[in-house]
Amino acid sequence: MSAYPRVAEFVEALNTKLLGQQRLVERLVLALIAEGHVLIEGAPGLAKTRAVRELANKMQASFKRVQFTPDLMPADLTGSDVFRPQTGDFQFQAGPLFHQLILADEINRAQAKVHSALLEAMAEKQITVGQHTYQLPKPFVVIATQNPLENEGTYALPEAQLDRFLLHVTVDYPDAALEKDILQLVRGEAANQQPDDGRGMISPIEIQAAQKEVQQVKVSAAVEDYMIRLVMGTREGGVLAPLLEAGVSPRGTIALDQCSRGHAWLRGRDYVLPDDVQAVAPDVLRHRMLLSLKAQASGISREQLVQSLLDQVSAV
Numbered sequence: 001m002s003a004y005p006r007v008a009e010f011v012e013a014l015n016t017k018l019l020g021q022q023r024l025v026e027r028l029v030l031a032l033i034a035e036g037h038v039l040i041e042g043a044p045g046l047a048k049t050r051a052v053r054e055l056a057n058k059m060q061a062s063f064k065r066v067q068f069t070p071d072l073m074p075a076d077l078t079g080s081d082v083f084r085p086q087t088g089d090f091q092f093q094a095g096p097l098f099h100q101l102i103l104a105d106e107i108n109r110a111q112a113k114v115h116s117a118l119l120e121a122m123a124e125k126q127i128t129v130g131q132h133t134y135q136l137p138k139p140f141v142v143i144a145t146q147n148p149l150e151n152e153g154t155y156a157l158p159e160a161q162l163d164r165f166l167l168h169v170t171v172d173y174p175d176a177a178l179e180k181d182i183l184q185l186v187r188g189e190a191a192n193q194q195p196d197d198g199r200g201m202i203s204p205i206e207i208q209a210a211q212k213e214v215q216q217v218k219v220s221a222a223v224e225d226y227m228i229r230l231v232m233g234t235r236e237g238g239v240l241a242p243l244l245e246a247g248v249s250p251r252g253t254i255a256l257d258q259c260s261r262g263h264a265w266l267r268g269r270d271y272v273l274p275d276d277v278q279a280v281a282p283d284v285l286r287h288r289m290l291l292s293l294k295a296q297a298s299g300i301s302r303e304q305l306v307q308s309l310l311d312q313v314s315a316v
């Protein structure tokens with residue numbers, strides 16, 4: 001039996017709690033299935049934290065939220081060896097990263113050394129403290145949020161390491177009609193303090209089953225070629241090369257493939273169309289391109305760059 005109906009129900013349940021955020025919801029589910037990490041960027045109050053809380057709530061997985069602050073230290077994430085006077089030895093006390101789903105809230109408020117500890121754990125799925133290396137749980141998915149409006153007291157994530165996020169999703173303001181629906185939803189929740197319906201509605205086994213099915217989704221030679229041409233467009237000699245300091249890595253190509261398959265599967269297809277590639281390309285590619293000084297000076301955005309790539313590289 002296919003995992004599809006269960007995952008579709010899960011997506012639907014999330015959408016009833018996150019009004020007008022279908023794209024964000026879908027990206028979070030894509031990441032979960034691909035066991036990849038997500039960076040969510042958006043202004044305050046756009047339900048970034050709420051989205052991850054709802055996701056965690058509807059899954060049977062261990063969840064931990066970590067609020068990033070300037071005084072957070074790497075050991076506050078990884079854990080450390082703690083002296084035990086009873087036995088006179090040191091024992092490792094696991095930190096909050098030892099959970100399946102991590103919300104790294106306001107990630108840009110912590111310092112560079114904390115970012116490297118987190119980004120390393122994300123890439124290696126293990127942590128080294130002292131002489132020992134500890135495996136992180138499976139699945140291990142980090143969802144980080146950041147607010148682009150703030151600069152004071154924040155530390156930008158190292159651009160060269162942003163690659164470790166499978167997807168970089170931006171969220172935008174709702175329109176007036178949606179705003180009204182959100183108000184009613186949240187008022188209703190506050191008034192009758194509804195019990196959380198759908199708590200733990202999806203299990204890791206169902207997610208794994210979905211993962212297997214996504215791996216079976218077929219990519220034709222023509223579509224594969226299209227994905228590679230898009231990536232090559234960001235490298236030396238490519239259409240975007242004059243505007244980029246560095247292009248998309250093979251990790252980016254793999255991410256484009258995984259996300260395109262997942263996108264097709266979520267639409268009930270077992271083969272990828274160029275449309276799937278185009279739909280996920282902005283969120284897969286935007287953070288993997290390092291803009292040249294010339295591009296930065298011209299004020300061109302990463303969104304515009306991805307759009308220009310999609311315009312210039314034909315699908316056939």
Ligand SMILES: Nc1ncnc2c1ncn2[C@@H]1O[C@H](COP(=O)(O)OP(=O)(O)OP(=O)(O)O)[C@@H](O)[C@H]1O
Binds near residue numbers: 019021044
């Ligand atoms: N699309 C939405 N659907 C449901 N609730 C929403 C939506 N947008 C905003 N809200 C409500 O707005 C409030 C703010 O949401 P939340 O705290 O998740 O924002 P945030 O993006 O994490 O903000 P910050 O950047 O300040 O941390 C919550 O009460 C949330 O329920």
Ligand SMILES: [Mg+2]
Binds near residue numbers: 048049050105145
């Ligand atoms: Mg928040």
